[in-house]
Amino acid sequence: MQERVIVGIDVGTTKVCVLVGELDRDGKLSIVGVGTCPSQGLRRGVVVNIDETVSSITAALDRAERLSGKKIASAYVGIAGSHIESENSKGFVAISPKHREIVPNDINRAIEIAQAISLPANREVIHVIPRGYVVDGQEGIKNPIGMSGFRLEVETHIITGASSSIHNLMKCVDRAHVEIEDLVLEPLASSEAVLAEGETDLGVALVDVGGGTTDIAIFADGAIWQTVVLGIGGNHITNDIAIGLRLPPAVAEELKVTYGHCDPEAIKPDDMIDLSQFMPDCNDLVPRRLLAEIIQARVEEMFSMVHEEIKKSGYDGLLPAGIVITGGCAELPGIVEVANRTLDLPARIGMPLGLHGLADSINRPAYATAVGLLMWGLRNGSLVEEEEYDPPGAPGDFKSRFGLLGRLVRAFFP
Incomplete structure (x- = not known):
């Protein structure tokens, strides 16, 4: 049996992560390759320097290839950034009078009508996701194929982005x-890795707190309801620490990762941080509680913004499964308690689930998006046998662009 592989590339503000997964004969997805590299050339999830971004992606790819022993020729790629917008749209079609039975072509026609929204010239559709169907007024239908009826309505969630950001x-x-096998909105990818099916049915908000952005995905009745990308993330916490304690950004980041906490009351008043371990020429001491106060203020602001977005969605008070926090900043101690207090919702940390192979090295919230990209590809795409990998031609070659176009069309018409 030939090996079947799938690759995910999470191009984040602070790191680029490449995961290589392999599907065994029992249908289990094993992680066989991991490559991470500090991200350069991105700001708030958007490419601002192409050469630096390419270098970061190439370095992460090289590490993943050396560990997995496989040549990476195609991948599912995550996209985020404050340019992302979403809206819900409906499409209606009459069922063919020949049989009065709904067939896949009826669904395709309804989705095509739903996605016929007015977009500025500088924006493009990334996803058209069916949320549910209505047949002759009967709501709550998940799969209408084979049902009899006169009129089919589809409710879709349409995600768009700035054309320049997408193409860069x-x-x-x-x-x-x-x-590129497919561009996948990062909070949707993360949801594949950390949410249980029962949570999406009850109503849940996924909050992926990365370095440059905070991505929100609200689910209800088993489907996506709203997606939002906020231009605030872990780097803003680092900047606050750097300014408040008058430290270089690199040292502020080390302090956050090593000693950071979201609850000052959990820190002893006499707990001090010796800065000489980060700056040999500096003998100053910093109260750890002061560090926690700076972090707490920014994290509370972040979750207040999340609360406002939940209110806008109309699901305030209607999320019994609460909030699932993932992403690199989810690893800050005390962040669950801040979320509970600010949002008045149950909260938990979202960890990638159901992993095999090199799972121990990536079983952290920081890898949720990369793992989710593999699961997205496993559920929505087709796996490629390793021997079918062909090195792509020069940048911009026809094969690459035609392959992406075909996959985008399939995303619109499932």
Whole structure:
């Protein structure tokens, strides 16, 4: 049996992560390759320097290839950034009078009508996701194929992004000699890795707190309801520490990761941090409680913004499963308690589930998006046998662009 592999590339503000998964004969997805590299050339999830971004992607790819022993030629790629917007749209069609039975083509026609929304010239559709169907007024239908009726209505969630941001990311991946299987909104990918099916049915908000952005995905009745990307993240906490304690940003980041806490009351008043371990020429001491106060203020602001978005969605008070926090900043101690207090919702940390192989090294919230990209591809795409990998041609070659176009069309018409 030939090996079947799937690759996910999470191009984040603070790190680029490449995961290589392999599906065994029992249908289990094993992680066989991991490559991470500090991210350069991105700000708030958006490419601002193509050459630096390409270098970061290439370095992470090289590490994943050396560990897995496989040549990476195609991948599912995550996209985020404050340019992301979403809206819900409906499409209606009459069922063919020949049989009065709904067939896949009826669903495709309804989705095509639903996605016919007015968009500015500088924006493009990333996802068109069916949320549910209505047949002759009967709501709550998940799969209408084979049902009889006269009228089919589809409710869709449409996610769009700025054309320039989308194509700059595509160009960076293309220049790293990787074909894009699909562009996937990062909070949707993260939800694949950390949410249970029962949570999406009850109503849940996923909050992915990365370095440059905080991504929100609200689910209800088993489907996506709203997605939002806020231009605030872990880097803003680092900047506050740097300014408040008058430290270089690199040292502020080390302090946050090593000694950071979201609850000052959990820190002893006499607990001090010796800065000489980060700056040999500095003998100053910093109260750890002061560090926690700075972090707490920014995290509370972040969750207040999340609360406002939940209110806008109309699901305030209607999320019994609460909030699931993932992403790199989810590893800050005390963040669950701040979320509970600010949002008045039950909260938990979202960890990637159901992993095999090198799972121990990536079983952290920081890897939720990368793991979710593999699961997205496993559920929505087709796995590629390893021997079918062909090195792509020069950047911008026809094969790469045609392959992406076909996959985007399939995303619109499942």
